Amino acid sequence: MDLGPHFAFILTAYGAAALVLAGLVAWLVLDGRRHQSLVDELEARGVRRRSSPSESR
């Protein structure tokens, strides 16, 4: 694909977009997994809030 004389700027801009958005996806997925495993670990130890004993994930 011919992107003209400014191809480096165009590719870098789209690359930066991919990097920023992929970074957000990775952070959100890893953060979610970490907190879910902490909730699971605490619940496995029998720690539960009496107000909501079986809250949904």
Added chain:
Amino acid sequence: MSMPLAQRLANPKRFMELSGWLLPWISAVSAGLLVVGLYMSFTAPLDYQQGHAAKIMFVHVPAAWLSMFGYALVALSSFGLLVFRHPLADVSAKAAAPIGAAFTLLCLLTGSLWGKPMWGAFWVWDPRLTSVLILFLLYLGLMALRSSIEDEALAAKLTALLSLVGIVILPVIKFSVDWNSLHQPASVMRLGAPTIHASLLRPLLVMAAGMTMLFLAFHLKAMRNEILRRRVRALRTFEVQASAGLAGQPAE
């Protein structure tokens, strides 16, 4: 059934159920729109003045719109916390800030990469560029303020207050192009018809729709993570209280 949606979502459990169901759909729609949008962007006709470099517009403009949308979401959520004390308002404000900051960073990066071939400089202290940089710093300030205060309820209120004061940046950004700016004026969101040609407007709108859905998916996921984080904190507090023989006291 007559209960308003905002009231029904006040229950984190119900929010987790609904968001868990919605998230895959929003993500899939976003992915589909972005694939189509990228194809349309790279097959769109060349801009008569800027040539290929105008392709940066298809990612820069949606990022710019969403950087402002993100801040409006933070401010609206903050208003919901301070005025209505909605239980999920602070969760929403906290979740939206880093996502808005990321889209603002993307706007600044892609704008800079578009500016160099068109203006001859990566950066100029132009009213539009400077006001968007202030927006980025405002996002960072909100996150720094929140993390610097240990008492989470106080941190939420102070952050909400700052975000409401900071909303003044949105009209400044919007009208900054009229203040002796290098940046081109609005060509889509303006009174009257868009000035951009339909062959370039269509891919731009598809990319904007895809990136907006992506923003919403990120926001839902970040809200879910924040609810889980608060649950972990509540369970740990309850565990400590139980082991200290204070089990009669509720854990938030």
